[in-house]
Amino acid sequence: MGELLEGSRSLLELLPAGTELTQGVPVVGGCRLDQIAAEAGTPVLVVAEDALRARAREYADGLAARWPRSRVVFASKAFPCTAVQRVMVEEGLGLDVAGGGEIIGALKAGVDPRLVVLHGNAKLPDEIALAVEHELGLVVVDGPDDVDRLEAAVPAGRVVDVLVRVIPGVTAETHDSVLTGHDDSKFGLAPTDAQALIRRIEASGSLRMQGLHLHVGSQILQTEPFAESVAAIARLGEFPVYDLGGGLGARYTWADEPPSVAAYLDTLVEASRAHLPKDAELIIEPGRSMVAAAACTVYSVVTVKRGRHTFVAVDGGMGDNLEVALFDQRFEAGVVGRLDPTHHEDDELCQLVGRHCESGDVLVRDVALPRPAVGDLVVVPATGAYCFTMANNYNGNRRLPVVFASDGSWRTVVRRETWEDLLRRDVE
Ligand SMILES: Cc1ncc(COP(=O)(O)O)c(C=O)c1O
Numbered sequence: 472m473g474e475l476l477e478g479s480r481s482l483l484e485l486l487p488a489g490t491e492l493t494q495g496v497p498v499v500g501g502c503r504l505d506q507i508a509a510e511a512g513t514p515v516l517v518v519a520e521d522a523l524r525a526r527a528r529e530y531a532d533g534l535a536a537r538w539p540r541s542r543v544v545f546a547s548k549a550f551p552c553t554a555v556q557r558v559m560v561e562e563g564l565g566l567d568v569a570g571g572g573e574i575i576g577a578l579k580a581g582v583d584p585r586l587v588v589l590h591g592n593a594k595l596p597d598e599i600a601l602a603v604e605h606e607l608g609l610v611v612v613d614g615p616d617d618v619d620r621l622e623a624a625v626p627a628g629r630v631v632d633v634l635v636r637v638i639p640g641v642t643a644e645t646h647d648s649v650l651t652g653h654d655d656s657k658f659g660l661a662p663t664d665a666q667a668l669i670r671r672i673e674a675s676g677s678l679r680m681q682g683l684h685l686h687v688g689s690q691i692l693q694t695e696p697f698a699e700s701v702a703a704i705a706r707l708g709e710f711p712v713y714d715l716g717g718g719l720g721a722r723y724t725w726a727d728e729p730p731s732v733a734a735y736l737d738t739l740v741e742a743s744r745a746h747l748p749k750d751a752e753l754i755i756e757p758g759r760s761m762v763a764a765a766a767c768t769v770y771s772v773v774t775v776k777r778g779r780h781t782f783v784a785v786d787g788g789m790g791d792n793l794e795v796a797l798f799d800q801r802f803e804a805g806v807v808g809r810l811d812p813t814h815h816e817d818d819e820l821c822q823l824v825g826r827h828c829e830s831g832d833v834l835v836r837d838v839a840l841p842r843p844a845v846g847d848l849v850v851v852p853a854t855g856a857y858c859f860t861m862a863n864n865y866n867g868n869r870r871l872p873v874v875f876a877s878d879g880s881w882r883t884v885v886r887r888e889t890w891e892d893l894l895r896r897d898v899e
Contacts, residue, residue: 500876546758686716766855788825
């Protein structure tokens, strides 16, 4: 029954900022979700463009006001779609990239290459070559092998600016799989190893040692780990640049209470004032907290089975949202057209599941839905982060489209995959 009470809370709290309800239908970016679904088909990932832009500005203005020599770079991996990268560029942000596809998307989005930061614990030679060719602003070296490859790739007479990724040794409270700043992490170097690499870079003719990088992890719902991580890396000495990573958590469910962007920035900047050089440049790399809440996914119900459990299966699942299977992330859901409170007396405890061949293909366990039926549209809020990223072709799934809704109209920015797309790489 507890879950049914939860279900009676308004899903509006979790849908993109600015969403309104008309006859129980969420109106996102001024567009009714049932109309988008009718025209674009389902499943469809709907982004409220204005909410996305507002969040980008909240981050950029908030950091600039607190630490003027600073830069926000969007962690492209959270929503690696050219149109999203372009929004960030238009709002004056830089881009963090961690793979070749993210680099070419960033360039297509029109980013100034000097505002791009390249990451990766195992960067491939062709990614390093792209970084050198396009003169990306900063390469974050993860270890000595990166330095070997980078030095070999830099043409005579050129110098590449680098940061060294340091493990701050901070274990934040989050899912183990998205923890990165703990001792023994596969990312970056322990402080003593980092010191040796820093000395090597300082002596390099083709690399310039610009500073340090850290990233504590993702979906972090407290501010203390961020402050601890700044104090930890400050012990390595003074540098012109400090990139403090991303990691602020997003609100997926009513129980989540992530710190506000302002509280997060207050913490980071306070720790930076206490521990870092006053004239250093600060960079942050928000991903999840930048995009999660700006989008939602709309599905159609394909089957309903009532027995010991009520299974409501939709036309998507782990092919468009792996966050549940990989990280046990809790989402919420509602039936489009029945989101207003008058329908809560019909609430039924349901297992919202996908159409893929795994029992782990669950979108939301124990969610209250008002008498769901075949053909209903179901909306899952807060799917803007890492869902598009990990969309896949499991069971021959055609990856879903992304639409931007704003001011009462919507447009497709990534089309749905076609059957031809699925066969395109066949050689025989
Ligand atoms: C180096 C780096 N920076 C930034 C991010 C973005 O983190 P989040 O999406 O949690 O803000 C990640 C995510 O894993 C990362 O690895």
